[in-house]
Amino acid sequence: MHSSTRRILLAAGALLALPALAQNYPDKPITFIVPFAAGSATDQLARALGQAVTTETKQSVVVENKPGANAFIGAQAAAKAPKDGYTVLITTNTTHAANEHLFKTLPYDPVKDFEPVTLLSKGGQILVVNNDLPVKSVQDLVKLAKAQPGKLSFGYGSSSSRIAGELFKQMTGSYIVGIPYRSNPPAVTDLIGGQIHFMITDMATGLPQAKAGKVKALAVSTSKRTPLAPELPTISEAGVKGYDMGFWFAAYVPAGTPAPVVARLNEILVKANRQQSVANFYAQNGFETLASTPEELRKFQAGESDKWKKIIGAAGIQKE
Known part of the structure; x- marks a missing residue:
């Protein structure tokens, strides 16, 4: 052949x-x-x-x-x-x-x-802060960040989490230091321990810790509130107009x-x-x-x- x-x-x-x-x-x-x-x-x-x-x-x-x-x-x-x-x-x-x-x-x-x-x-994300941070709202966080430029830090273990934090900085005109992690769970562990001050992370990682009282939840990143925590405003509602990140x-x-x-x-x-x-x-x-x-x-x-x-x-x- x-x-x-x-x-x-x-x-x-x-x-x-x-x-x-x-x-x-x-x-x-x-x-x-x-x-x-x-x-x-x-x-x-x-x-x-x-x-x-x-x-x-x-x-x-x-x-x-x-x-x-x-x-x-x-x-x-x-x-x-x-x-x-x-x-x-x-x-x-x-x-x-x-x-x-x-x-x-x-x-x-x-x-x-x-x-x-x-x-x-x-999915959407949730803005959570260390329990000892003296803030109760997104506006409190913005005021603190502006009063202490470069003193506050946010953690991130994914590009979604990173860009959420960077966009928050950019839209609020505040200087906050970003700290990279291998993934979001270890960043949340450091957030609970006080090594970082806040992060914007996925619901699956952040919301259970907030419900357990280990961190404070301030807002959600999406344009609409989540039925999982309807009491939480969106970041946009809380004063950072137009913020939307999923x-x-x-x-x-x-x-x-x-x-x-x-x-x-x-x-x-x-x-x-x-x-x-x-x-x-x-x-x-x-x-x-x-x-x-x-x-x-x-x-x-x-x-x-x-x-x-x-x-x-x-x-x-x-x-x-």
């Missing part, structure tokens, strides 16, 4: 095998890589979603936390994983819309290195993963994302359940990248 004919037949055979590959998928455990620490909102979501996927597919899901380096470590590990649909990055706008505008170089490409699978959820979760696989596998994984994740156990997690944390096709996520991500570029530019943040 002529070599070129043989190559054509092999290629045709490989194409015919792809639908069968998708039909059998998954036939072994799936790994969810989370680029943030255990206990973070993304980690909690990945574990709830993983249990739902196991219920749907009868295959176990292993959650691997790879925090640190501004979520570079987890994103890079996911980008370099086998292109077979068995390694899924459960992530946020930090890795796929914000980092490219915060850093001069990334060890991964948020567009070229990944195949989008589906949007999962949107974040989103999505699933990605390495670029080059076969399209039929991506399509099958999309079906699995969309269905799992609607299971009652996952819906309960979203409701408990004030998140909105979402779903999308891979192409819809691709377009959404592009729009979000443009949005975050403008926010970061308005906050006057220089690329590191």
